[in-house]
Amino acid sequence: MSTPTRRDFVLGSAAVALATAIPSNVFAASASKIKVGVVGCGGRGRSAALDACTADPDVEIVAMGDMWADRVGEAMKTLTDRVPKQVNVPRDRQFSGWKAYEQVIATDCDYVILATPPAFRPMHLEAAIKAKKHVFMEKPIAVDAPGVRSVLASSETAKANKLSIVAGTQRRHELAYRETMKRIHDGQMGEVVACYAYWNQGGLWQVTRTPQMSDMEWQLRNWLYFTWLSGDHIVEQHIHNLDVCNWAMRSFPVKAVSLAGRQVRTDAAYGHIFDHFATEYEYESGAKMLSMCRQIDGTSSRVAEHLVGTKGSSNANTWIKGENTWRWEGERPNPYVLEHKALIDSIRGGKAINDGESVAKSTLTAIMGRMAGYSGQEVTWDDALKSDVSLMPSKLEFGKLEVPPVAVPGKTQAL
Amino acid sequence: MMIATVASLVMAMAPVEVQEVKIPKTLASFKIVKIPAGTLKTATGEVKIAEFWIGQTEVTWDTYDVYAFKMDLSDAEKAANAEASSRPSKPYGAPDRGFGHKGFAALGPHLNAAENYCKWLSRKTGKKFRLATPEEWEYAARAGDLGAAPKNLEKTAWLWETSDDVAHPVGKLPANEFGLHDMFGNVTEWVKDASGTGWVMGGSFADKAASIRFDTKKPYDPAWQEADAHVPKSKWWLSNGEIIGFRVVSTG
Numbered sequence: 001m002s003t004p005t006r007r008d009f010v011l012g013s014a015a016v017a018l019a020t021a022i023p024s025n026v027f028a029a030s031a032s033k034i035k036v037g038v039v040g041c042g043g044r045g046r047s048a049a050l051d052a053c054t055a056d057p058d059v060e061i062v063a064m065g066d067m068w069a070d071r072v073g074e075a076m077k078t079l080t081d082r083v084p085k086q087v088n089v090p091r092d093r094q095f096s097g098w099k100a101y102e103q104v105i106a107t108d109c110d111y112v113i114l115a116t117p118p119a120f121r122p123m124h125l126e127a128a129i130k131a132k133k134h135v136f137m138e139k140p141i142a143v144d145a146p147g148v149r150s151v152l153a154s155s156e157t158a159k160a161n162k163l164s165i166v167a168g169t170q171r172r173h174e175l176a177y178r179e180t181m182k183r184i185h186d187g188q189m190g191e192v193v194a195c196y197a198y199w200n201q202g203g204l205w206q207v208t209r210t211p212q213m214s215d216m217e218w219q220l221r222n223w224l225y226f227t228w229l230s231g232d233h234i235v236e237q238h239i240h241n242l243d244v245c246n247w248a249m250r251s252f253p254v255k256a257v258s259l260a261g262r263q264v265r266t267d268a269a270y271g272h273i274f275d276h277f278a279t280e281y282e283y284e285s286g287a288k289m290l291s292m293c294r295q296i297d298g299t300s301s302r303v304a305e306h307l308v309g310t311k312g313s314s315n316a317n318t319w320i321k322g323e324n325t326w327r328w329e330g331e332r333p334n335p336y337v338l339e340h341k342a343l344i345d346s347i348r349g350g351k352a353i354n355d356g357e358s359v360a361k362s363t364l365t366a367i368m369g370r371m372a373g374y375s376g377q378e379v380t381w382d383d384a385l386k387s388d389v390s391l392m393p394s395k396l397e398f399g400k401l402e403v404p405p406v407a408v409p410g411k412t413q414a415l
Numbered sequence: 416m417m418i419a420t421v422a423s424l425v426m427a428m429a430p431v432e433v434q435e436v437k438i439p440k441t442l443a444s445f446k447i448v449k450i451p452a453g454t455l456k457t458a459t460g461e462v463k464i465a466e467f468w469i470g471q472t473e474v475t476w477d478t479y480d481v482y483a484f485k486m487d488l489s490d491a492e493k494a495a496n497a498e499a500s501s502r503p504s505k506p507y508g509a510p511d512r513g514f515g516h517k518g519f520a521a522l523g524p525h526l527n528a529a530e531n532y533c534k535w536l537s538r539k540t541g542k543k544f545r546l547a548t549p550e551e552w553e554y555a556a557r558a559g560d561l562g563a564a565p566k567n568l569e570k571t572a573w574l575w576e577t578s579d580d581v582a583h584p585v586g587k588l589p590a591n592e593f594g595l596h597d598m599f600g601n602v603t604e605w606v607k608d609a610s611g612t613g614w615v616m617g618g619s620f621a622d623k624a625a626s627i628r629f630d631t632k633k634p635y636d637p638a639w640q641e642a643d644a645h646v647p648k649s650k651w652w653l654s655n656g657e658i659i660g661f662r663v664v665s666t667g
Contacts, residue, residue, distance in 0.1 A: 327580070
């Protein structure tokens, strides 16, 4: 249950005043409203919509779409419970099915939130940018190299058309991370020579298959566990930490080797993805990044980054130790709200911002690690980027869809 | 100042009574300490405190893991999703934040999780466990000290000045006169008042020593869940709750 906040009250009063006291011919002022469409109404899409509403009181959610109509209904309930004055989504702007994204994008929204499973992001981004919409897109932004190239191209089109793209790699919007990175880029830690990235945790949710579910529905509802949908957990989750290291390095790795496998979470309910990757990346400068990610219940967990420079070290977000020891003391406002605020400010100010290239290349960093893990081979950036392996099924429709075999290092061709 | 010192000395004369509580069929155990009955002076008057027992330290992963990760259930029970409504969901990310595990306070339980842990612990051990009331917590934290703020915090508490921004293993710093460790700092601790509202008390490793008072209690803060990027947010885990833990009270 939501309780009215002071902001609700103030806004409510203002809205009433506006409606009663101001003649209708000044409604041009409503251009200050930012209209948002939501593509993907799961837990993440709902949360992003709420964050957008929190970021600016003049945000209005105007359209919602998801594969499943019941998900749209649940999201409508969540949003109208919490931010009733910022939801204006009549029935004819609630969409479901494979084409829901096109219908959301076709409304008069200013920006779209793209929060479906990552497989569809390149397609959705391309459609949104073609329709001249600004975009907030959840990470990762693709699951394979063709998807990454598509996002890079859409990102260039967005730049040419002065459209903003903000990505859900929220650490880049967190004040403590930004200040630490500024200091590292200023050379306060010397040259960064080693990075460590971790996302080790237990398992995640899984939806039990019912007899009514087709292969496609079962896979979509369990999208984490199918590489074509999620990219595997190194792409889906670990990208956050890889992105922080790339940010510190101000470059992207040139190659990767990885020891990886599916050792414990082997039940067919968990699709065919791996449960662990330990990957060594190398940058142009010779600096290395050691990355680990694991989803195995009952194992020790760690989600973090650690950076080593020639004059010190850092946890990438609250401290630097060494010649220029420093510690973050400021407030840490919610980065999930700040990322929407940055997007809204860019729209209002007419000054486009674009995270597209950095998030696409960090996504490719993760994909390169997966390719190295699945194949057991060293994989270079250039080979990863030009790979023509598309993981997208040939037909996007409900029905039969085989689960690919679990990759076998030394045998599987990943490129 | 003089009065407080004398009061502390008087309290110290009573020997500390400690009991080890074992969780049957596991290797996990923890210690509780007897707190004698007495009176707590507050701004609004005096509150009578009956005798109770309280965790010598904050609840650690050693016992919380058994509860949260269902280590006391068989594979068949786990597969059948037994006790689903009273056990935490699977956490997203690293619950221990990489600070350390064995001997470290269980981090980020929602009030709902802390209370369900107490119920689970009661079922397991046959003793009655619950969260402390704010008055019990303050009385236990004071251990006879009548001042406004605890003394010697630099030696007895993991706070901003000494913590290096991380939680530390429990029980490594000197105990108070009742024999309780880490009442201040390390993790701030859930308590529950008579109206059913949860608060946290005692400050955490992220708080500065100057901010610590015996009676400061803070309500639930939405910031404790802001990195929980999904809606609805977890009823079990506080995504930004690395500063939050709890200790249990037993009344028999």
